Amino acid sequence: MxxxxxxxxxxxxxxxxxxxxxxxxxxxxxxxxxxxxxxxxxxxxxxxxxxxxxxxxxxxxxxxxxxxxxxxxxxxxxxxxxxxxxxxxxxxxxxxxxxxxxxxxxxxxxxxxxxxxxxxxxxxxxxQLLQTGKLSIRGGAFKGQRITYHDSCYLGRANDIYEAPREIIEKLDAALVEMKRSRTNGLCCGAGGAQMFKDAENGKKEVNLERADDMLETQPKVVAAACPFCMTMLRDGVKHHNKEHEIEVKDLAELVANAMEL
Amino acid sequence: MISQLFFLLLTSVAIYVFAKNLAKIRRNILLGKDIQLNDNKAKRWQTMIKVAFGQSKMAVRPVPFILHLIVYVGFVLINIEVLEILIDGLFGTHRVLSFLGPVYHMAIGFFEILAFGVLVACILFLARRYILKIARFQSPELSGKPNKDAATILLVEIILMAALLTMNAADQLLQSRGAEHYINAGAFPISSWLAAPLFVSFNNDTLVLIERASWWFHIIGIFAFMNYLPFSKHFHIIMAFPNTFYSNLKAKGELNNMASVTQEVKLMLDPTTSTPEGYAPPTSFGVKDVQDLTWKNLLDAYTCTECGRCTSSCPQNITGKLLSPRKIVMDVRDRLEEVGKNIDANNGSFADDGKNLHSYISEEELWACNTCNACVEACPININPMEIIVEMRRYKVMEQSSAPTSLNNMFNNLENNQAPWQFSPMDRANWTLEG
CATH class of the missing domain: 3.40.50.1860 (Rossmann fold)
Incomplete structure (x- = not known):
């Protein structure tokens, strides 16, 4: 650093x-x-x-x-x-x-x-740091931007963490657009359960491409993730549709760091 | 008098056979491994009241929620009338609870409305399944017996409700004509226009015949249906309650710890570790057959109503893979039934039949799971298909060493590089050196 x-x-x-x-x-x-x-x-x-x-x-x-x-x-x-x-x-x-x-x-x-x-x-x-004022976001780099958030299974369903990521997006002053499948109903990116390390079984489609359809439907500027494995899967999904120049996939930490110009 | 004796005999046989089949199912469930789920009773009652009694998880899909609610409330409340039927049947009375007066009047009227609601809801359920062909009812695991089971349940409910309304139609005409034995009791807001107009031309004898025939048909139908439950997905009307009581109260992300492995690993890392008195090294790992599952997994299997919400939310199934969480649970039940019959046929002990749970569930299904908990979340009565999958993976890996090659590579990397990829562990902090 x-x-x-x-x-x-x-x-x-x-x-x-x-x-x-x-x-x-x-x-x-x-x-x-x-x-x-x-x-x-x-x-x-x-x-x-x-x-x-x-x-x-x-x-x-x-x-x-x-x-x-x-x-x-x-x-x-x-x-x-x-x-x-x-x-x-x-x-x-x-x-x-x-x-x-x-x-x-x-x-x-x-x-x-x-x-x-x-x-x-x-x-x-x-x-927590934003709530207690130890961090504060000024400048509004993402003001009004359409951001959709992809719930990681291991934060959401596995541990009932749905609000903290959304509260961060709110503090970025961005427009949070929910995908049709979100929160408890969120669709997996396809990586969990050790799937990251093997090929998918035979089927009609890759899971991350199914999720990419959900993301594109919200017409986002940014797709926010909170997991490095989701990150890989979602980026591949966006690339598959040749949208990598229009849609950024970013971790919430990156969004906050960007907004704070760190 | 003869009819009362016959009724007593019928009731006794129905209850006896039902109890016997329940005992058999209990025996089958207890073939599973023990697991302690008796902690935090308050939270358990709360979960049962909310999820089973209050149907909280059904509300996610509003249309089936409302239809199901009508059938559920109808079932619970109309059964109060069955209590009266039982008393009338045993003592030769007619509408014995009518001494309740206006309350009785209103109750019977309300039951009629409910019965009609149940009838309509069941017709709509049939339409959803067989005319609209809702996707989750078209999966391959439902072809054959499960499909017939679903149709049977809905048709029987329709017929039972029709019998109740027919009985009431004949009864009210007899009441209004002052026929002997038919005291004035009850309100009939539905049957008075739906069925009674068809019967007005009949004489009293015919009406009595219709009323009695419907009465007997209704109660025999209920006894028959009750005894069909243990062989049907409809068993959920009972099992939903214990199954939600014994729900997993921990975070869904936590997979159980294998204590048998802990001791072995401790010994491996430090051979001087003391072992508990009478410690015997584990003889097998993971789930080979249904007896290796916990009794809760087996309770799950008997509770499943094959609604397919798990399968329709499974990312792998949605994208056309073979894995279907519903099939996993149905397979456990089928295999458990087979094991139970085997035990019955062999004087109480299981004789090896050359099969196990893996004969039902393929590797292709097991290795597809994302462990994303979507199926667990979706189940309206807290069944956990994912746990069964992970336990069966454990058997594949630790007993048979038959994981896919790519996963074996990942295991090797973890052992050699402390990461699932082939990076040098010494480079782990290299990111700190960059800007």
């Missing part, structure tokens, strides 16, 4: 400091070129809000979500216990994740294996 350095928990611990919150970046956020931009936006927002945060860096490993969903409970628990050992070693209490899958696994599936933390998805944290 250009104007500040993101520290690791190891560095923070070595310097005798303490971090308020661990930023769990996730595999997509660490390695996927597109998702790295989301990661950077989150880091900038946290830094701007004056939050002392750190990452695990090379000590972070996949939460095990895709292994668990694909039925490999052994591998999942090995990944989980390895991560829990690291997290507990640093005495982590609060975690913000850049990915709804990491969020769900850390929040719901780690406690039974000995990992108990307060876990937030970045949209919830950003919304």
């Amino acid at each position: 250009s104007d500040f350095r993101v520290k690791t928990m190891a560095e923070v611990a070595a310097s005798g400091e303490e971090a308020e919150i661990l930023f769990w970046v996730g595999c997509a956020g660490s390695f996927d070129e597109r998702a790295q931009k989301i990661t950077k936006a989150i880091a900038k927002i946290l830094h701007h809000a004056g939050i002392k945060f750190a990452i695990l860096g090379t000590e972070e490993a996949c939460t095990g979500d895709p292994a668990k969903r694909a039925g490999n409970e052994f591998l999942f628990q090995m990944m989980a216990m390895q991560n829990i050992t690291t997290l507990n070693m640093y005495g982590i209490k609060k975690i913000v994740t850049g990915c709804p899958h990491c969020f769900n696994t850390l929040k719901n599936e780690y406690p039974e294996l000995g990992g108990n933390y307060e876990v937030l998805h970045h949209t919830t944290l950003i919304n």
Whole structure:
């Protein structure tokens, strides 16, 4: 990062400091070129809000979500216990994740294996920061723009988080246009359940193209996402229809960072 | 007197057979693995009252919601009249509850309106299924028996309501003619114009015959229908209540933790880990057959009314893939019935028949699931098809090592690189070095 350095928990611990919150970046956020931009936006927002945060860096490993969903409970628990050992070693209490899958696994599936933390998805944290005035959006880069929001299954149905992402869009002063299938009825992007890592079964259509139809119907300027895997699927959908020059697919963190000119 | 004895015998046989079949279903459900779902009773009662009694999840689709509500309210309230029929039948009385006076008068009138509503709603349901051909009723898993089951239920309800109205039509004419035994009781806002005009020319004897025949037909019909329930999707009228009571109260995103694996993994990571007294390493993982599912999964299977809201909200099914959550649940019920019959035929123990749940559900279906919870959300009575799919995946992966190659590659990457892709774990924080 250009104007500040993101520290690791190891560095923070070595310097005798303490971090308020661990930023769990996730595999997509660490390695996927597109998702790295989301990661950077989150880091900038946290830094701007004056939050002392750190990452695990090379000590972070996949939460095990895709292994668990694909039925490999052994591998999942090995990944989980390895991560829990690291997290507990640093005495982590609060975690913000850049990915709804990491969020769900850390929040719901780690406690039974000995990992108990307060876990937030970045949209919830950003919304809190906006509400408490630690962040404020001025300038109105998105004023009046048609933005549609794609509910991530692992935020929405899996964890009943429907409002925080929408409240952020409201604060951007944008015009939120709902797709015909949204909230509890939202249609999956096609990536979850380890589908991201395999080809689809035979059928009439790819799931992300079905979702692309929903998006295009709302004639949006921006499609807002809150998950790096949804991001990949939705962008492919938009590209399939040759609309990538008219419609931007952006994570909510990117929208906020843009609006704040971070 | 003879008719009273006959009625007593009929009632006893009907209740006996019904109870026997219920016991068999209970036995089948308890073939499943134990799971503790007795916590938080207050929340459980609340969920049952809201979801089953209050039908809160039906409202998402307004047309079937209203039609279903009429049939549901009709069923519950008209059954109060069945109570009277039971007393009349056993004691040879006629309209024994008529001593309630105006309340009775109004109730019978209201039941008539409801009966007519049920009749119309059932005709509309038939039309939706067989004339409008609503998409979710055309799936391949419904062809054959399930389709016949649906038609049977609707036709029986139509016939039962018609019998009730016919009985009332004859009754009111007999009442107005001052016929012996037919005391003046009840209001007949529907049958007075729908059926009574057809009967005015009949003499009293014919009317008594029509009234008695309808009365017997109605009550025998109800007994027969009651005994049809355990073999039908219509069983949901009972099972919806326990099934919503035992709903999953945790976040939908949480998949259950396999405790048997936890112990093994702990031993693997640290061989000095102490094992609990009497610890025996697990012999199998995941779900091979219905006995490996939990009793809640099996309760789900008997509760399913095959409405297909799960399937019509499944992203994979919508896009033409083989996976249909409804079929998964129906397959569990079919296999469980088969296992139950096998146990009955083999003096109480299951004899290997060379089949299991995977004989019903293919890999193509299992591997398509997005675990998006759309099916779970859509079910009006809180059935969870997704859990069954994940448990069967566990069997495929941990017992048979038969995941698709691409998923095996992902597993390898997780083991070697701590990420599902082939990136070096040492590069994980490289993004911090860029602008």
